[in-house]
Amino acid sequence: MYQDINPEIEQKIETIIQGEYEFSVLGTIGKENYPFISKILPMLYDNKLYILISDLSEHTNNIKENNKVSFYFSLKELNKNKLNNPRLTLIGKIKKIELDKSKKKFKDLLYAFEQIDKGSKMWGMFTDFNFYKFNPEKALFIKGFGEAYQKHYK
Numbered sequence: 001m002y003q004d005i006n007p008e009i010e011q012k013i014e015t016i017i018q019g020e021y022e023f024s025v026l027g028t029i030g031k032e033n034y035p036f037i038s039k040i041l042p043m044l045y046d047n048k049l050y051i052l053i054s055d056l057s058e059h060t061n062n063i064k065e066n067n068k069v070s071f072y073f074s075l076k077e078l079n080k081n082k083l084n085n086p087r088l089t090l091i092g093k094i095k096k097i098e099l100d101k102s103k104k105k106f107k108d109l110l111y112a113f114e115q116i117d118k119g120s121k122m123w124g125m126f127t128d129f130n131f132y133k134f135n136p137e138k139a140l141f142i143k144g145f146g147e148a149y150q151k152h153y154k
Contacts, residue, residue, distance in 0.1 A: 002150035028062035092136040
């Protein structure tokens with residue numbers, strides 16, 4: 001069904017995660033076991049994927065209950081048949097990173113995040129905003145019809 005990821009596809013996945021996509025979505029599971037999805041802006045930093053999100057959000061409440069999440073990356077639609085366009089799904093676990101906002105690690109992450117989202121320097125300092133680090137377990141890259149690739153990280 002799925003092909004193993006080869007070096008060319010591995011490189012394509014890397015460029016997608018680095019920001020070569022149209023939009024990305026985070027999926028979490030709520031208390032009633034229904035999925036909740038919304039647009040998110042992940043950041044690749046030191047070969048790890050991070051999000052900066054409020055601890056008051058529905059996603060973070062869901063993560064407290066179940067840290068299994070998925071990221072969906074939609075690429076530019078090149079084909080008239082919309083289901084034949086490339087896309088990437090990452091599945092894994094996510095964890096809040098407990099950082100003192102006055103420390104270098106947090107400042108470095110926030111500076112890097114500001115490079116991809118200009119307003120984040122201000123709201124990233126709000127007490128309820130924190131970084132969460134994603135640990136992938138599986139990648140599924142659909143290049144088009146008949147071209148589906150899968151990778152397991154563990």
